Amino acid sequence: MTPAFDAAALKAELVARHGEAQRARIERGVDQVAAMWRPEDGDLAQFTREQFLSEPQALDATFQRLERLFEQLDGHLYEISRELSWYTDLDLGPLLPVEPLLAAYDPAASVTEDLFRARVGFVVLLNFPLTTLAERVEQGPTWTRRQWAEARLAGRFNRRVPAAIEQASSRAIAAANLYIAEYNIWMHHLVDAQGRRPFPKGLRLISHWNLRDELKGDYGDTATGALKQRMIVQVMERIITQLIPAAVIDNPRLDWDPFTNAVTVAPAETVEADAPARTEKPDAAPEPDTRYAHLLATFQAARAADPYVPVAPTRIARSFELTRELPEARVRALLTQVLESPLVPRVAKEIKTRLGRELEPQDLWYPGFNPGGKRPEAELDALTRKRYPTAEAFAKDLPRILQGMGFTKAKATWLAERIRVDASRGAGHAMPALRRGDFPRLRTRVEKGAWTTRATTSRCTSWGTTWSRCSASTAWTTPCSRACPTTPSRRRWPSCSSRGTWSCSAWASPTRRASGSGCSASCGRRGSALASRWWTWRCGTGCTRIRTPRPRSFARRWWASPGACGIDTSRRCWAGRGARCWPSTAT
Structure with a gap:
């Protein structure tokens, strides 16, 4: 809480000392400092008297030195953080027990608070303007490069989040990232009811990126491509709903039928020579909502910072207002415009014709409009x-x-x-x-x-x-x-x-990409983005409720009637039937 002081008298005193031309800067600067000042920070009035800069030369020198020093501070702290997570980020063999703990430590967690305690942050707020997204959108086109730089400099002090909260957020994100990084499926050990193994031995794919790429590539496999794709979609659905048997994750010693969820011991001749040591007990017990426990933990960690960022009091607001600097309504409108485009039904019809079958959920990723090479x-x-x-x-x-x-x-x-x-x-x-x-x-x-x-x-x-x-x-x-x-x-x-x-x-000559590719790829990505809005309503209630949407049912509905998922019904459709609900990163 800001200690009591006469703001009007202080502003009048500073204007009298520095001149009427400085009034706007003084009034804005004093208000910005007062919003972040705490009793333990000392005498606010005396600080402003000593640190307000009205001389252009002094202001320029202060800006240039702070900018240079913050570049070095941010850069070196980032390098330290990169080193701390070196072994969890890179494929350098099994992790030691201490390495996830090192990756969870954020050396920059207390920097902003430290700079406030050192009063450096208050010098910035007193002399440079904080701006809102609305101001930047309206006035930004006329700003100079220096004005933009000043806005960014002040923007780093638009919040004063306690270091403990920042560190807790870092721990939650690091744990979630490591969980995702080790979420692999050994594809040769996916079997169907007939015992078929459509995937080659040794193929190990991470969810969801590699699974998606494999699915897209399987359109070129006329023999087993459809079986592979449906198997991957079923794997994805088991992951999303957390019905995947925990024992089969990153385990080439067990076979798994994703359609029936049956787990059996893999025959010795099918196990890869470099298979890691894993359980050979054919246990079909599902993963215990671990995925959504991580997601919920990152959400709760982000929400803990809300009271300390009044200019953007939610994680979503901070992403749009402070990080991306784009109004949420504008972004959402762009996404829905793509999904409601009259080209969507035409592209869907063309894909259906090319495939010679009814469209299925995975066809949101259909890559057939991209130019293909002649080599197999x-x-x-x-x-x-x-x-x-x-x-x-x-x-x-x-x-x-x-x-x-x-x-x-x-x-x-x-x-x-x-x-x-x-x-x-x-x-x-x-x-x-x-x-x-x-x-x-x-x-x-x-x-x-x-x-x-x-x-x-x-x-x-x-x-x-x-x-x-x-x-x-x-x-x-x-x-x-x-x-x-x-x-x-x-x-x-x-x-x-x-x-x-x-x-x-590599090998082929350049060819021109067919226009339909942009539409189908855009719809897949933008559907995912709008589905993410669903977390806004659901994240506060617990893991079981978080995992309830069924993405496959949404995909079927969208292909059947793309217009049904437009702006007028978006809250109901997108919030209830997410197009892609598994978290790719925990942010």
Whole structure:
């Protein structure tokens, strides 16, 4: 609570000292400081008298020094955090018991509070303006680069969340991320009622990214593709509803029929030579809502911060208002416009014609509009494994790939020298650098036997995000402006690379992508995004209720009548029948 003081008298005193021209800055600055000041912070009035800056030279010098120092502070703390999670993030063998504890520790959790206690945060709030999203949207087009940088500088102090709450959030997210990173399915051990094993030996896929990529690739398998796809959809449904037997997760020593949920001991000749030590007891007991316990824990950790961020008092508001800086209503309107497009029924009809059957839930991911190569996938897989047996081999090939995308030799070499490639434990991600001099990192999954063609698109999306971040980092004239544009904008560049992955990086010549691909892919992603709104209403009630929606029933309904899931019925349809309800990341 702010201690009692005469705000009007203090403002009048400062105006008298610094001049009428400073009135607006004084009034705004004093109010901003008062909103965050606590009794233990000391004498507010005396602080403002000493720290308000009216001379342009002093203000410029303060801005420049703070900006430089915060770049170093943020960057080095991020590097420390990256090192602490090194073994949980990367595929370096079994984890030691201490390593998840190290990954859960956030060295930056107390930084903002420490800066407030040191009064540095109050110097920023007194002299630079906090802005709302509405102000940035309305006035931003006329702002200078310096005005934007000042808004970002002040924005880092728009909240004062206790370090204990920040640390608790870090622990919840780290635990959820590790849970997801180790959620693998050994596909050769999926069987049906006839005992068929449609997937090859050794294929180990993480949920949900690898499962999705495998599903998309199975459209080219005319013999067993349909069986594989329906099996994957059933696996996904078992995971979402938490009816998957806990014993079969990342376990190649048990066979599992996802349709009946029966579990049996895998015959010895089917078990992979490198199979990890796992239980051989055929126990069909389901996973005990672990997935949603993690989701609920991250939700509760985020909600604990709500009272300390009055400008954005919910996690969803903070994501839109402070992180993405886009109004929620605008984003939702964009998503629903895609889903209500008159092209959707036409695309659905075309897909149905091409497949020669009724549409099924997995057809939201139909990739048939993308240009296909002439070589069979098995041959491409062999070529890919030969070229990229390790993450290091891919890193060495980056200059050639970038030149294939149109970069000059000098620029391609420059980018490749500034990107690091690591083999990830989980699905992989693009990891930025928060200070100049550090290196962005591409974390990518490399299974034993190297890379496959099928997983390359998602890998190249992360890779494209990495090199776009690398390019952007060198263009910072004001470090406060880093991360602008945010990930959704940057991903337009990566999508250009992933569309022509093999035309640029391996074997085929470039071809033009059919227009229908954009519509079908957009609908899948945007349906997922709108389904995520469902958590707004359900997350406070417990794990059992969280997992109740049935995504398959939504997908069937959407294909049958796309318009039925539009704006007018979105709360009922999206909230009750999520298109994709398993959490890919715990944020």
